[in-house]
Amino acid sequence: MREESFARCHSCTKPACVGEGERARCETHFIEGFDRRVRLTIRQYDMIKPRERIVVALSGGKDSTVLLHILASLRERLPMELLALLIDEGIAGYRSKTIVTAKRECRKAKVKLHILSFKKEMGKSLDVMLKGRRSGGACTYCGVFRRRLLEVGARKLKADKLAIGHNLDDAAQTVLLNLYRNEPARLERFGPKSEGGGEMTGFTPRIRPLIDIAEKEVALYAELKGYGISRQACPYAAEAMRQTVRSQLNEMEDRYPGTKKRIFGAWLQMQKKLIDKIDKKQKLHTPLLACTSCGEPSSEKICAVCRLLRAD
Structure with a gap:
């Protein structure tokens, strides 16, 4: 609004x-x-080079839709091949509506849309995976499998970069979430531009062109541009710890304007100092290995996808 x-x-x-x-x-x-x-x-982070193939991780929401249209508008001044990739988790009454939005916006932007589904690639939709489970855990399953399919899809499409619609709010939330969970390793590659890590090939670099822009500004831009974006929230979102962190950050931002920008800025400074101090022969990032079960890139011997599938 x-x-x-x-x-x-x-x-x-x-x-x-x-x-x-x-x-x-x-x-x-x-x-x-x-x-x-x-x-x-x-430009600042050298995210896109001329004639690269960029795949936008599209959800049909405001952030990825805005990113899709902005990158599409840049094609004249910065030649690139632009594609869109949507992951259908199989959430009844929710994902089908956003797919309609995504298809419409891709037609407007003259970008080809590719869709991968949990059901086809993982054998089950998210709704089926979660049947009979206690509340909680939905975002763990969804996040792990969604990230895997984005990576698989990006490789299938021979992407040079995978463009993610993370905004400033998402960035600040991610920093705090991983600190709260004591999972600093997850922050190692997080930033405006995430390169492939370690000696393991097969990880598509991520770029986040909206990462310096607040969520409310992205929402206003989408409204002013007339993008018909569904405001329906994912039915599983209320279970997520991220929602609690989001509320905390919004309250802090209201009381102390600039909080979100300072949190993410502080992380980028710490990340840079780590890079500057480390010996050039050493690697800052945890090396990516090949999962011993499926062969996909992983920071551990068995990747998160295989661990979840075995526990199911």
Whole structure:
């Protein structure tokens, strides 16, 4: 939802749709500024090279849809082959609606959409996997299998990079989540650009062009651009620890503006210091191995997918 404001755009004096004072922007200048910030992030982190094949991890939600359209608009100035990949988890009453949205937006952007499903690739839909289980655990199964299928799909499509729609809120949440869980290894590769790790080949580098932009700004951009995005939340989302962290961060951001940016910025500084201090002959990242069961890249002998399948 856009903010009610009597402010005037700092750039042209038209009624502002967002911000106050020097940050006030009308619809036109907000959109122009948003696009410019994404282009700056792509340049700053050297995310895309000319003529690379970029696969967008598309869900039909606001973040990945905005990312899809922005990258599509960049093709004239930065030649690239753009494809979209959607993972159908098999969540009744939810995923089918977002697939409709994804197909429509891909047609608008003139981008070919590819779909992989849990049922076909893993043998069961997420709903079937979770039948008879106690509450909780849905996001663990979904996250592990979804990441695996994004990797498998990206390789099948011969992607040079996998573009993820993570925004600033997602980034700050990820930092805190992994600290709360005492899982620092998961943060090793997390940032605007994640390269393939270790000596194990087969891991597609990730890029996150929206990572410097707040979630509410992405939502406003999607609204102003007229993207018909479903606002329906995943029925399993309420179980996720991320929702608790999200609420905590939003409360902190309201009381102390800039909290999310400072949290993620602090992590990037710590990550850089680790890289600067480490011996050049050593590796910062945990080497990726081949899972002894399925052969996929993993930081452990048996990957998370195989561990979950064995426990099922």
